[in-house]
Every structure is written in C-alpha cells, then in structure tokens.
Amino acid sequence: MDGGGDDRERDGDEVRGVPRIPSPRFAADDLHPDAYRPKRPPLPKRKPQPERDTPPAHGTPPEAESVPEAESAPEAAEAADDSRVVDPGPVDPEPVEPVPLGPVALDPVPVEGASVAPPHSVLKSLLGAWALSACSAEETAAVEDHLGDCAPCAEEALRLRDAVGLLHTDRDLDLDPLLRFRVLENCLGRRPARIPVPDWADPYDAETARLDALLRDIGDSEWHAPVRLKWFEGERQVSRRTTVAGVIGHLMTVDGLVATALGLNDPLGSHAPLLPTERTESFWSTADLPPTGSIREPWRDQSHTLVRTVSFAGRGVAELSVSYGSFALPLQDALLDRAFECWIHADDIAGAVDYPYAPPSGAHLNRMIDLAARLLPAALAERRRAGLAGPPQHLVTAGAPGRSLHLEVEGSGGGSWHIALDSPAAVGSPARSVAQVALDGVEFCKLVAGHVSPEEAAAGQDGDREAIRDVLFAAAALSRL
Template sequence: MNGPFDGGRNGGRGAEEPDDVRGIPRIPGQRSAADDLDPPATDVLRRAVENNARAARAAEQSREREVPDEPDTTDETDRADETDEADEAAGLDSGAGAGAGADMAPGTPPEPAHPPEPAGERDMTGGRDPYGPPPPRPPTGPVGPPPSHSVLKSLLGAWALAACSPEETTHVEDHLTECAPCADEALKLRDAVGLLQADRNLDLPPLLRSRVLENCLDRRAARIPVPVWATPYDAETARLDALLRDFGDAEWHAPLQLKWFEKEEQAARRATVAGVIGHLMTVDGLVASALGLDDPLGDPSALSPTDRTEAFWRAAHPPPTRTIREPWRDQSHTLIRTVSFAGRGVAELSVSYGEFALPLRDAMIDRAFECWIHGVDIAEAVDYPYPAPSGPHLHVMIDLAAQLIPSALAARRRAGLASPARQLVVPGSPGRSLHLEVEGAGGGNWYIALDSPAAVGTAERAVAQVALDGVEFCQLVAGHISPEEAAAGQDGDREAIRDVLFAAASLSRL
C-alpha cells in the first residue's frame, strides 16, 4: 500500500526503502501552468487563489504595522544624493539652474538643453552601453523573514498553478520540507491542476458506472437490489441516455439505417434517431404489458416487434423529435423499479413476442442487447464512438443468443432453409454439436445442438468448430453483417457451420 504522502504517484515508495526514509513527506514539484492547462479555466482559478493570497498577505502586513517603527532618515539623505548625481549626469549644477531661471519670465517653461530625439532614434537601453555586460539581476532569494504558516498555506493554490512570485515560491517550497500537512495538501492541489488539461478525453469509461455502484453497494447494501438479470438493461439504457442527453435538433433528425436478416438476405429500413428511440419504447412495451404496466402503443393487438414499430411510425405525425426521450427514459426506469420490487418469482413470467415468447429474465437481456445495438446505430449516425458493454454483460447477451440458436435452426429446417437432421436424438441426450468459441471480453465456449433443440450439445459429439470475436458475433446475431461476411475461423463439417451461422443471423429482427 502506498504511503499517505506519496499516493502511489511518481513510482511511489517501494518496500526496498529503509525504514528511516518512510514517513517523510514527498515534496511535489511545481507544475508549469502555461504548458498543460486550459487557459480560461486556469485564469479563473489563478485569479481566485491570488486574491486569497493577497488578502492573507494584507492581513499579515496589517498585524506587522501595529508595532511602531523608529523613524528612518536615511531615505531622505539617499534621495538627496541621488538627485545630485542625476544633476551632475545631466551637466547641471545648482548655480547654473538658478541663473537660467532668473533670465526667464515667470510662467515660461525652460528650454531643453538638447532638442528631443525622434521616437524612432531614441535610446531604448536607458543610457547603458548596448555592447557592455548586462546589468546584474536582482536577487531571487528570500528577502526578510518567511511569512507565517497561515499565509504560506493560502499560497499553496497559487504555487500549484505556478502563479507565485520567485520569493513566494522559495518560501513555499522551503515550508513544504518542514510541514507534512502542507506537503500533502500541495500534492493534492498539484494533481487537481492536472485535471484542467484541455486535451483530456471527456468520455467516461464504460465501466465507471459499474465500479461506482459496486463500491457504493460494498459500503451499504441496497434495500431493494436490482436483479442480476436486469442489470444489463439498466446499464445499457443509462449509457444510451447519456449519449442522447446533449443532442440538438439536427442530431435527433439524423438519418440512419436499421438492418436485420430475413431468410437468405439482409433487409434495411431508413429511420431517424428519434424514430429509433420510439422503436425501442414500443418494443419495451411488450415487457411493460407482461408486468401489468401501461402500454405506450395503446394497441394490444399488435404483438410482434415489427408490427408495433410500424404502427408507431404510422401514427407519429409529425415525425418524433427530442420529446420522445423523456417517455422512453421514464418507461425504462419504471421497468427496472417494477422488476426490483416484484421479487424472485417474476423472473419466469412469460413475455410474448407474437410468434414466440421468452421468460422475463431473458426478455430483459434481449432488450439490453437491442438497446446496445441501436445505440451503436445512433452513434454512427452522428459520428460518435460507442464502446461495447462490459464483459459480464456482454457474456450474458452472447449466452442468450447461443441458447436460442438451436430453436432458430429447427425453424429454418422446417421452412426448408437448412439441411435436414442427420440423427434422431432422444430429448435430453447428447447429439451432434458445433463448438462455438467466442473470443474477447465476454467470450467463452458453447456447444450448439445441431439435430434437435431438445438435444444436449457436448464436446464429445462436436463435428465442427467456429471461432468469432464477441462483438462480431453480436453483430451477426443483430443482422448487421451477413453470415458470409463474418470473419470466422472454421473447422469441420461445412454444412453444419453454414446452418449455425445463418441460424444466428435469423435471430435478428426490426
């Protein structure tokens, strides 16, 4: 563990240092404010700390003036000597000045001894030989006793911004070698100055929200926790909402294409960013209806996601605008609160998608998956980066798709779009399998049953293997890339590989 003064920065203090070195506060080096700070923010902060430091110095000086000082007559003598020397340098003495003044009428200005030089020929060196040695620099060391502790402490902010005078900088740095609390405070202020850099990426890391929630829940458990199977939906709706929060009117009407896979070819539909959010809201309404909540579409006869989306777009005249964000976000919050308060038994509640149904726990993962995929569509439409979900959330999405592939393969086989089954398999027994290896964050190994959805895929009965990146596999499942375009490592039965890749693509829909 790093010490209290080092904070693990600049290499920290390792275990190899002797005992007599540990515990000594590390003196932070002063930063250069002109190189790595945002000028507007730095100027505001610098003015604030300078005003505080100026007020502290004024208070210190007022206390010093309370002690009477003896009159000092040396200043007047020095000024008289300097005046005489200046007169001699100008070629004048007291007698000449008196005589000249006696000949002039009252109120007449004295004539200069030499005419003024033109502005362009003036000597800018102050009478100094330009080829001679430079004048000595004034001393930069501390002059007089150092200020009090309170004054030096008030100068720490200005010192961190490189706004102190040389004398103040020397006093502060000398004080930091003796005062451990001030050294620790100076180190924190210097690191805070680093946050004002203008070239820092403003996008938050995708795992920041999860880490913050995890740390909070470690300190105090939630009274009503969100179910584990609902956390991907909670995270993805929050991420998409963060992207939409600062959109202007132009971004909300930005055109994009929704892609999915139908039978043997890819389909597409033009939409806008606001239209996609309306699509997400209407399909989320299937989950809301299953929970007994209000259906945003208001038409319970439209059960399939495609029918619901088409009905919403037809009724949306004029086209949806940024006003769609608030009802969509309110609906997602309501869904999360409802499943959190409902308890454990709600996970198996059936959610109908028209042609098929899913348990509520799988339906929430499916909604998180679609929220992420359409978040990528929206980000690409406005030229903004949108990272993949966290590894654990991506894993549960891939796992759900792998579980649905055998049923999708059986449906394609009934429609004559896939090769017939090779073997008859008793439900629950091992059958021919395909080894699906998904690489990257959230990846793993799955064994897909080839001959029957009721069969069990096993490594011993594997006849083929496919290797895919995790994000690329999700793009295939979403219908954003065709099975032929999927850059997959393939080995084994080519017919089984083709059937599984096309069955994965057939899971997509509008």
C-alpha cells in the same frame, strides 16, 4: 629671622626648613578611581620659562614659586621639574558601545560578479508565472531556491501547480458510459438496496442507463440525425432508415411487450399488434410529427417502471411468459433480449452522432451470448422447415446427446458452447462435435444482430462445412427490426 629664610605661615600650614615636595605620582594614581584606566604616554616636559607676574596655576603649591638658591642642586632641580609637570586631572573615557552576547547579523558584503536574491515580495509575485512555467531561467532558479526556505510560499506554489493541472484541454471531457453503473454498484456494495434489482434484470438496467447517458449528451438537432437499422431476412440483409428519435420510439414500443406481460400500460394502447416489426411500423406511421427529443422521457420512465416492477414482484416473476407474437420467452430472457437490442441500437445511434460507445461489461456480454447460443437450435430448425438449411442427419430422442457444433467465443464475455444440429430437443455434446467455429464476442453479437454477414463473421472454421454455414446463417436469422 633673615631675609633668606623659608619659614612662612599660610592658612595654618607651617613649612620650615625644606620646601614642601608633592607626593610621588604613582601613589596618587593607585588611589584614584581611574587607576585602571589605560595609561597614556607622559606629556613632554616644558622648558623653563622666565618668571612672570602672573598668578600661579591652579593647584600649584605657593611654596614652589620661590625656591631658595641655597638649596642643593639635585633636590632643587628635582623639585623644579616636578613643579612644572601639569597634571591633566581625571579624563573621561571615550564611550564604548556594548558588545552583544548573541550572534551578530552582519550585512552581506556584495561580491563583484555575484547575483543578489530578489526580495520576498518579488519572489512571491512570481509564483503564478512559475506554476505556468512562464519564468525565465534566472527567475525559476531564484523562486525554487526561495521555496526551500519559505514554507508559506512553498504551500502556495503547490496549490498553484495543482490548479494549473486543471487547465489542460487535451483531456476527453466525455463521461464514461459505465460511470453511473460503477457509482451505483459501489453505493449498493456499501449500503445494499432494501429492494434489490434481480441479477437477471441487471443487464437491462445497465444498458438502458448507458443509453440514457448518451441521449443526455446529444444536442437537439442530433435527434434528427439519420440512423440505418439493419437485420437479416432469409438469405439477405435488409435495412430501414430512421432517426435517433425514431430508434428510441422503436425501443419503447417493443419494450411495451414486456410491460404488457407485467400488467402495465402498453405505450401503443390496448389494441396494439404483437409482432415487434408491426408495432414499430404502427408507431412510426401514427406519429403526428417526426419524433423528437421529447421521446426520451417516456421511454426512460417506462424502463424505470419495468425494473422497479420486477424488483418488487419477487422470484417467481422470472419465468413469466412474454409473447413476441410468433414466439415467447421467459421474462428473464425477454429482459436480456431487450438489453441486447438496447446496446445494439445505442451503438447505431453513437455511430450516427459520432459518440464513443463501449460494449457491455464482460459478465453481461456473456449472458447475451449464452441466450443467443440457447436460441440457435430453434432458429436452425426454423430455417430447415423453410428449406434454407440441410436436413437432419442423425435424429435422437429428446434430451439425448446429438451431433453438435463447437462454438468458441473469444474475448470479453466469451466462452464455449456446443450447439445441437439436428433437433432442438437434442443436447449438444463435445463427444458428438463435427465442426468448430471461433469468433470474437462482439463480432458474434453483431452477427446475431444482423450487422455482420455470415460470410464475414467467422474468424476460424474447422470440420463439417455445411454445419458451419447452417449455424452462422441461423445466428443471423435471430436478428429482426
């Protein structure tokens, strides 16, 4: 073989004639596992370099190092160009973070001029100040925006706002005097008492309870506050000065008349006088020391005993006679009279200690006015016997309608009554009415108690002037110590 021959043998690989040309690049790429990797731009071809005595690059076929010049130019040039392209080999792709499937929470981008909401801990610490309306406008807006999104903070804010409502000091802390009565009425309405209090004893039970509530609220020094008791004797008003404790002693001694009628112990003993004025004077004079707050407990025990006794006694006890010395009343009227005096003197005490006190309920006030209206013919006859009223003008037989005065009481507990003018035995009649008087309910009771003069009491008058004057003074004559 000549020296220009290309025939060689290496590792069993035999090449004859034409030099070995690598396979097309695209064919290799199609079979490579990274075939679908993004294509990179081809590397620029390097200029031919002079031959060096260096070993061939790794991966370069040895046949490409000696290409005979006898080969055709196009094929040799193509072979030379391909042999100089360096295959970078497989390249690892750059790591790519996986894309989440759900919504991506992006950090808010601060905008110039926009305010950033405070964190939850700061807004929660402002709830107390917000409930007290002590936050600034910006803090209030931030807290209220937060309450719309945070249920726990919203519940806490409601609790704090309710608590702030209890801190107001502009409320009247005095208990309503009728509170006990309303509570008992509600309780008894749901569960009636096994032994109920008779209806005719309700006013006395209610008024003693109201007075007891007043006495519980006053201080020790106020038991010695001065109280002036007023009543009418003849044509003039008289008064007597005592203390709050002295008024309670007066009520207890007169209530003793009802206790004696029921067979209970008299607080003044078995030899006590019968007239209410004498009983009161006896108590005030025999007391070793001026009465103090210690008088409240025996008075309240006695009133409880009276109510309990009439409740267990049954219906027949209502007509039991109670003697007042100069006159007598059925037990049901006597307890109503004691309820009236308890209210009047409780109002005297309330004025002395500057305590708010309301009149009785409308139903109880109506019963008190009715009792006074029923007693007026007898009081008028008593004044006539004393020469303090005009003579009768037209006598009739007992039970027949006679000359009358129309008494119209307005307001709570009011009503209409016809008062017989000539005889207690006559019956008041609208057809025989000769005069009319209109008064407010509380004002009429003040007149009956001797706290208002007859000249100042009547709000409206019409008809016989003498009949009107006689009835108004007879109403004032019902008062006593």
